[in-house]
Amino acid sequence: MKNRVLVTGIGLVTPLRPFAGAEAFWDAVCSGEDAVRWMPPPLIDAGRKWLMAGIDITGRSEHVCSEDKILFIAEEALRMAVKDARLPEDRKSGLSVGTVLGNILFKEKRLMEGNPHKTKNSFSGESLSNINSFLAKTFNIKGGCITISTACASGTDAIGIAARKISSGEENVIVAGGADVLSDFAVMGFHSLHALTEEKVRPFDKNRSGLALGEGAAFMVLESEKHAAQRDAKIYGRIMGYASRADANHLTAPHRDGRGLVAAMSQAISEAGIKPAEIDYINAHGTGTIYNDRMETLAIKKVFGDAAYSVPVSSTKSMLGHSFGAAGAIETICCLLSINHKKIHPTINYTERDPECDLDYVPDIARRSNVNTAMSLSAGFGGQNSVIITGGI
Amino acid sequence: MKPVVTGRSVLTSRETGPELDKLIGRLKQVRFVHDLELLTVVSVGKLLDEAGIIYPAGNPGLSIYIGIDDAVEDIKDEYFNNILKEGMMGASPLLFPYTSPNALAAQASIAFDIRGESITVSVKDFCRDVIKYAVDCIVQGYTIMAVAGLISISPDDAYSAEFLLIENRNSALRRGAKIYSYNGDWMNEYFRFD
Numbered sequence: 294m295k296n297r298v299l300v301t302g303i304g305l306v307t308p309l310r311p312f313a314g315a316e317a318f319w320d321a322v323c324s325g326e327d328a329v330r331w332m333p334p335p336l337i338d339a340g341r342k343w344l345m346a347g348i349d350i351t352g353r354s355e356h357v358c359s360e361d362k363i364l365f366i367a368e369e370a371l372r373m374a375v376k377d378a379r380l381p382e383d384r385k386s387g388l389s390v391g392t393v394l395g396n397i398l399f400k401e402k403r404l405m406e407g408n409p410h411k412t413k414n415s416f417s418g419e420s421l422s423n424i425n426s427f428l429a430k431t432f433n434i435k436g437g438c439i440t441i442s443t444a445c446a447s448g449t450d451a452i453g454i455a456a457r458k459i460s461s462g463e464e465n466v467i468v469a470g471g472a473d474v475l476s477d478f479a480v481m482g483f484h485s486l487h488a489l490t491e492e493k494v495r496p497f498d499k500n501r502s503g504l505a506l507g508e509g510a511a512f513m514v515l516e517s518e519k520h521a522a523q524r525d526a527k528i529y530g531r532i533m534g535y536a537s538r539a540d541a542n543h544l545t546a547p548h549r550d551g552r553g554l555v556a557a558m559s560q561a562i563s564e565a566g567i568k569p570a571e572i573d574y575i576n577a578h579g580t581g582t583i584y585n586d587r588m589e590t591l592a593i594k595k596v597f598g599d600a601a602y603s604v605p606v607s608s609t610k611s612m613l614g615h616s617f618g619a620a621g622a623i624e625t626i627c628c629l630l631s632i633n634h635k636k637i638h639p640t641i642n643y644t645e646r647d648p649e650c651d652l653d654y655v656p657d658i659a660r661r662s663n664v665n666t667a668m669s670l671s672a673g674f675g676g677q678n679s680v681i682i683t684g685g686i
Numbered sequence: 687m688k689p690v691v692t693g694r695s696v697l698t699s700r701e702t703g704p705e706l707d708k709l710i711g712r713l714k715q716v717r718f719v720h721d722l723e724l725l726t727v728v729s730v731g732k733l734l735d736e737a738g739i740i741y742p743a744g745n746p747g748l749s750i751y752i753g754i755d756d757a758v759e760d761i762k763d764e765y766f767n768n769i770l771k772e773g774m775m776g777a778s779p780l781l782f783p784y785t786s787p788n789a790l791a792a793q794a795s796i797a798f799d800i801r802g803e804s805i806t807v808s809v810k811d812f813c814r815d816v817i818k819y820a821v822d823c824i825v826q827g828y829t830i831m832a833v834a835g836l837i838s839i840s841p842d843d844a845y846s847a848e849f850l851l852i853e854n855r856n857s858a859l860r861r862g863a864k865i866y867s868y869n870g871d872w873m874n875e876y877f878r879f880d
Binding site for chain 2: 295337339393394395397400401404405409419420421422425437439440441442443444450454457458461463477478481482483484485486537538539540541542543544545552553556673674675676677
């Protein structure tokens with residue numbers, strides 16, 4: 294990054310203590326709380342339940358109907374981040390939102406009611422950019438707005454792209470993050486791909502059997518160093534490097550040797566101007582699927598060499614499930630909180646070592662650690678691989 | 687140094703047949719399940735041919751930046767209507783991955799072995815933000831070449847694709863590429879050619 298990009302506010306709504314703020318969230322993940330439960334899909338009566346991590350918004354607002362859930366949690370998370378950053382009311386900031394399915398429940402409900410439409414006349418509520426428009430209007434955001442949809446790397450890319458815009462001097466302040474919600478659409482799709490676990494989410498464990506779906510929204514305020522200094526802002530850390538690389542291999546499966554992820558990690562580390570051994574913590578994509586966890590472990594070993602065995606790696610998804618476009622933003626916040634609290638949250642449900650996944654996955658118990666530099670990894674359908682490196686000041 | 691345009695392709699979903707024939711035998715194997723991804727792959731192939739880029743590229747310096755409007759909603763409608771008709775059995779594992787908007791860029795990256803960045807942006811009719819971001823990425827050195835453009839649905843319900851190959855000028859000069867000149871349109875904000 295050419296000019297330093299600082300993080301001056303964070304906010305998130307996740308299935309763990311959803312509306313209690315970032316510190317309560319951090320206490321929950323460091324305690325190893327498991328948000329994954331047997332749940333029915335949101336709208337369709339499928340006659341069965343799946344393991345998922347959901348956010349209960351019942352009673353939160355009389356104006357919220359189920360299909361507006363994504364707008365509600367995104368608004369709450371963004372409000373937390375802006376309040377945390379103590380941004381002045383007359384600020385000029387940009388907005389960068391990552392989402393995979395956007396307001397998908399709106400579409401589901403329309404189609405369930407038998408209401409067809411032609412896309413040119415579509416209800417604006419279904420457009421991916423609807424979340425962005427809603428947030429920009431609600432928070433009077435006057436800068437550039439962009440919606441990124443790069444599958445499960447969307448949140449990471451939204452933050453990385455925002456960081457580039459600040460680094461280049463194009464913007465001084467951008468609120469960036471991601472949001473997605475549980476949907477019948479995704480449950481049925483991942484079920485059809487046999488990707489969902491029927492047991493616990495066990496990233497990197499020998500007996501891992503798949504992922505659980507989750508939901509959430511997470512945003513952070515990114516700011517140029519000069520702008521932050523002028524207003525004496527509180528600083529969580531800085532974005533040191535970001536890179537995205539395509540596997541160019543398969544639409545749903547990761548490249549078996551982690552080609553794209555290796556390239557993305559190497560580029561992000563180079564951009565941060567550090568050596569792999571200087572990374573103190575890796576927040577893995579860590580979905581709990583056979584192929585992802587094996588590929589990710591292999592990729593880390595390729596980039597870090599022998600140092601791979603001494604860097605702690607943990608999976609937030611072991612507790613929260615996979616929240617698509619929100620995941621990368623939540624996990625980048627975990628990296629920042631690790632730096633600030635000098636603590637690493639655990640990978641829960643880890644009981645048996647897999648010979649092919651032989652790194653230090655911080656099993657079950659949080660660990661005190663002098664984390665100064667952390668790396669968050671995200672991967673997604675289409676061979677997306679994105680990496681963000683965060684550091685202390 | 688300002689980037690330059692070294693290729694351009696404009697195509698609709700009604701014109702993909704003959705263009706696909708030209709690509710046969712040169713693509714990595716891909717399966718097409720929807721008109722949108724066929725259009726994307728064929729358009730990017732036409733663009734790379736036009737720009738003189740040999741593929742499979744295997745090149746991390748070549749990236750793809752695609753803006754997509756509500757055209758992607760058609761795939762989602764088709765997928766979810768099948769679920770409503772047939773229940774869980776209607777959830778197609780073949781169609782589901784294509785409901786993710788990035789699947790179009792991904793299919794192109796797979797077909798032509800494009801290994802740089804692959805970024806999909808949600809837009810409404812206008813690809814200015816996508817082109818601008820691609821240009822910024824070249825200027826700042828995050829990529830050397832970029833396939834950048836828009837997939838959209840037109841008023842007559844066909845899909846259309848418009849792509850540019852944008853490139854670091856040194857790279858274009860080194861490989862002897864044809865350099866386009868544009869006048870009098872929105873791209874002048876980014877491309878002012880000598």
